[in-house]
Structure formats: C-alpha cells, structure tokens
Amino acid sequence: NLNHKIIKAPKLFHSLLEYSDGELIDTTITELMEADFVSSDLKLKTALLNCEFNFLDSEIEFITKSQRKVWMECSTSILFNDNKKPIGFLQFMLDVTPLKQSNLSLKDMNAELANFMYKTSHDVRGPIVNILGLASIGKMTATNNDILQYFTLVEQSTQKLEHIFNDFKEVSFILNNEIRITTFDLKELICELLESIFFNKGKDIKMAKVKVQINLPSNFISTDKALLKKLIFHLVENAFEHNSYYDTSFTITVSKKSDQFYQLLFEDDGVGIPEEIHDKV
CATH class of the missing domain: 3.30.450.20 (PAS domain)
Structure with missing residues (x-):
C-alpha cells in the first residue's frame, strides 16, 4: 500500500x-x-x-x-x-540472484587478473625482450642454416608469447582505466591503424582492397579514443591475420544509430566461421 x-x-x-x-x-x-x-x-x-x-x-x-x-x-x-x-x-x-552472483564472481576474477598483470608486467616483459634480442643477434651471426632456422623458430614462438602477454595487458588496461571522452577524427584514426597493421607485417597498405566509409555529417566523433582504438585494431588485425593481406576485400562502415550510439560495421570476404557453430561462438 x-x-x-x-x-x-x-x-x-x-x-x-x-x-x-x-x-x-x-x-x-x-x-x-x-x-x-x-x-x-x-x-x-x-x-x-x-x-x-x-x-x-x-x-x-x-x-x-x-x-x-x-x-x-x-x-x-x-x-x-x-x-x-x-x-x-x-x-x-x-x-536474478544466480546471474548476479556469476557477475560478481567474474568481476572478482577480472580484478585479480588485472592486479596480477599490473604487478608482473615488468617482470614478464623483460625476459621476452631479452629473448627476442638474443634471437635477433643469433640470426645475424649464425652461419649454419640449421642454427639460423632454430633462432627463427625461437623468435616466432617468443613473438606469439608476447602477443598473448599483450592481450592480458589489454584486460588490465580496460579494467583499471576510467572512460575518457574526447572528440577526434575517426577516419584519420582508422587509416592510421590500417597503415600500422600493414607496416608491422611488412605489407603495403596501398596494395590492399580496403575501403573506409564514414556515413556521418562529420568525421569527428566523441568517445573514449584509447578503447575504440584497441577495438578497431584487434578486429582489423584478426580479419587479415587469417586471410590474405592483398586478396581480402575489407570494408569498415561507420553510421550513427541515435544521439548516443554509433555503429561500426566490419566486413570481409574471408572464409569466416561455419554457420552451424555460430551459436557456440
């Protein structure tokens, strides 16, 4: 009552x-x-x-x-x-008690993971850099082809380890940083990321089948630039990592859904994920 x-x-x-x-x-x-x-x-x-x-x-x-x-x-x-x-x-x-308890447990685990990465990032990063440096020196000085191949494999494996470590650092970054809203040129950001991804792989972006469409009154948007940059980087890198850098057609389309929301659509013509396992993904 x-x-x-x-x-x-x-x-x-x-x-x-x-x-x-x-x-x-x-x-x-x-x-x-x-x-x-x-x-x-x-x-x-x-x-x-x-x-x-x-x-x-x-x-x-x-x-x-x-x-x-x-x-x-x-x-x-x-x-x-x-x-x-x-x-x-x-x-x-x-x-909603079961869902709430699961969410709280997940938050606790994420917080523990972020805290672990914060405390150990320097300790882990140092040895990785040392191994990559030694592998590079070994490749430059090795005269035996078998030894050269071993150094190359060590370098490639360590680079994969570095990639995994950086993914963990991303989690720590997202959980421990406050949202910072700024206004910036979105098309400029996307083009810089595309060039960076191709350059890091020794590829020429000018030879790629890439299209960026900004369907907005202006290229400038307001959001957290750092988080959006990480999001776009991972989606674009993943699209080309498992396809050909020059044969894959890739399009990024940006539109506005409402006063508060933008839509970023990433499309490529790669093999993709089989439809029968979409629900599992």
Whole structure:
C-alpha cells in the first residue's frame, strides 16, 4: 500500500525470502531490503506518485530470513482503485540472484587478473625482450642454416608469447582505466591503424582492397579514443591475420544509430566461421 506495507504477495516471494506463506503480509517491504537500496526505492515510488513515469525498473537487494542476499529485478507501477485514485504500488519481481552472483564472481576474477598483470608486467616483459634480442643477434651471426632456422623458430614462438602477454595487458588496461571522452577524427584514426597493421607485417597498405566509409555529417566523433582504438585494431588485425593481406576485400562502415550510439560495421570476404557453430561462438 501507500505506506509500503505488503498487502498481497505470492508463495514464491515468501519462499525466496525464506518465509512461510502469508508471513510477510503487513510487513513494510523496505524492512526486507538491504539498507543501501531503501532510499532509491522510496525515491522511485515518489516519482511514480508525482506522475513523472508510468512505471520504473530497478534492481533491489533483499535480505532473507537467514541473512542471505537475494537480488530482484523489479518493475514498479501505481496501483489504482476504481476511481483512479492511487492506493498502493504494484511490483513485478524477477529473481536474478544466480546471474548476479556469476557477475560478481567474474568481476572478482577480472580484478585479480588485472592486479596480477599490473604487478608482473615488468617482470614478464623483460625476459621476452631479452629473448627476442638474443634471437635477433643469433640470426645475424649464425652461419649454419640449421642454427639460423632454430633462432627463427625461437623468435616466432617468443613473438606469439608476447602477443598473448599483450592481450592480458589489454584486460588490465580496460579494467583499471576510467572512460575518457574526447572528440577526434575517426577516419584519420582508422587509416592510421590500417597503415600500422600493414607496416608491422611488412605489407603495403596501398596494395590492399580496403575501403573506409564514414556515413556521418562529420568525421569527428566523441568517445573514449584509447578503447575504440584497441577495438578497431584487434578486429582489423584478426580479419587479415587469417586471410590474405592483398586478396581480402575489407570494408569498415561507420553510421550513427541515435544521439548516443554509433555503429561500426566490419566486413570481409574471408572464409569466416561455419554457420552451424555460430551459436557456440
């Protein structure tokens, strides 16, 4: 009701909070919530009473009888009588505890991984650089073809290890850096990345079948440049890494979906992923 007392609740709600059927009737619902969620729930209901919205969605953390946490996705609206006068609130709830717990566990694991990479990045990077340097010197000084081949294999394997290590560093970067919104020329950024990817592989970008289409009033967009740069780099590198650098037709199309969202579409004519395993991917 308008005093936030429960006047009707199904058996499942009682069961989830570990109460007997009917035991929660006349209980103030905010008493069942974790303290940090009480004020937000009251503000939401005030906004509904002021006719600012027809309904509002929220996430609420409840505390069970045994002090266990249960998370609910909640959609709240006003309950009216026959004369269209507000008499209470109607709240539809969905138990999302398993998903919430999985997300929290994932965040904890990501935080641990990021912390590990931060602490060990210098220690790991040093030996990798040393091995690459020694392999390069070995290739320059080796006179025996077999020895030269061994140094080449060591160099290639270490480069793969460096690539994996850099991927781990990407995770650390994303988790530990705040979003920084700047305005920049998107086409210029894409062209710089394309040239860098081809140059690093000893390829000539001028011989590639690459097209960049910016379907915007201006080439300038506002977003986190560093994160977008990493995203585009990995998608483009992956497209050419598993195809021919010169035979693959590759197109990047940028358009605006709304005031807040851009769409970046990456297309190539490579072999692709078999349709029967799309769902697994």
